[in-house]
Amino acid sequence: MRDFDLTTLRLFVSVCETGNIARAGERASIVGSAISKRLAQLEHQVGTPLLARKRHGVVPTAAGQTLLEHARGMLDSAARIERDMESYVAGARGQVRILASVSAMTESLADDVAAFLQMPAHRSIQVDMEERVSPEIVRGVRDGLASLGVCWDAADLGALQARAYRSDHLCIVVPPGHALAKRKSVRFEQTLDYEHVSLPVNSAVQVMLQRAAARLGRSLIHRVIVTNFEAALRVVRAGLAISLVPREVAEGPAAVYGLHLIPLAEPWAQRRFIVCYRDEALLSPAARLLVEHLAAQATP
Missing domain, CATH: 1.10.10.10 (Winged helix-like DNA-binding domain superfamily/Winged helix DNA-binding domain)
Structure with missing residues (x-):
């Protein structure tokens, strides 16, 4: 044709x-x-x-x-x-497009990119960011839709290369008066007795939770599915469901809404994020500088 x-x-x-x-x-x-x-x-x-x-x-x-x-x-x-x-044409020395998960975007990526762009040596670099779920991030970077992807390290990267980035800690958010509200910590299995508000079912964290529930011979009950953590916390505040969210995202809104954050006592509760790309040798100078900046923020 x-x-x-x-x-x-x-x-x-x-x-x-x-x-x-x-x-x-x-x-x-x-x-x-x-x-x-x-x-x-x-x-x-x-x-x-x-x-x-x-x-x-x-x-x-x-x-x-x-x-x-x-x-x-x-x-x-x-x-x-x-x-x-x-x-x-306007004189910019580089342009970098990033696909990122909602967790990375909400927690730290925007601030880290802003700090990168504020450095005098980087002010002529342009960075565009778009929120996607992890499978779409990997596919987009692999297919050349973006130079970089930022997602959870549990995502199936295939042949993509990656560098470590930041990490976060999953916790359970419940409204005041909930049966779990007074606990110091909670196992994931204990949350399966209650209805959850969740992110899209194809996101990496939801796939992981479904698999964790299946290993226990249980299923995760989705009462509400939302696209961002702010919406999830509003649903919890309304008393419709509980939610599993990163502590780093929930701490501020939870204090405002009067919600309870309960640490999740599971080895996988600490999530690690990565910056992925097709081939470091083929990255543009601007993209390589940004990768180095983000990797420098990696948490132990």
Whole structure:
């Protein structure tokens, strides 16, 4: 198949979003007939109809909907390439993209990156960060979507290389008056009698908890699934469930909400994070400097 033309894809997305070729033409300052010609060529290129004509406009066919999703991704990637190149034109000496877990992002990564960028020698370096779950971080770094990934060291890295970063400590958070609230520590098995509020089930920590429960012949009861720790603590404050979260994240909000933090008495309660990448020898100078800075924050 021949290479897709980005201008045609951009017009195709606009037509799908407006549902009307004429309106898409007004948005792009192009006559409708020119757009129709491009779309016809695109349909010929892929070998299937992409738009269905309706009484008051057009809608994407099943094939068109699939192409629409891919086209948006391609256009987003093209826009990022343009921004990255503009940073060099403006005098930036490097650009680094990081994919990071919610734990790393919430606890320390943002502060560590900010400290790195505030150093006089690094002020011309640009760092972009995006939150992902651990499997997506590994896949994104492996596929070249980001230079660096920051995730839990329990993630399956495959052929990726890694350096040690920081660590945290998992604990149980419960509301006042809960049956576990007065305990000095708690075993994971003891928490399985209660409903949990959890992060997405494909995150590294949730996969680990499910496996730990399975080894005990039990299952983890998810009452609520959220995407961040702030939401999890709000659910606990409401008395709907308990949650297993890093102590480093929960200490401040727990004091405000009046929640109880109970250390988790398990050998895996201390988690270690890593900075991963495809090949250190192939890292850009900016990425290598950032890796060294983050590795210097490693906890024993």
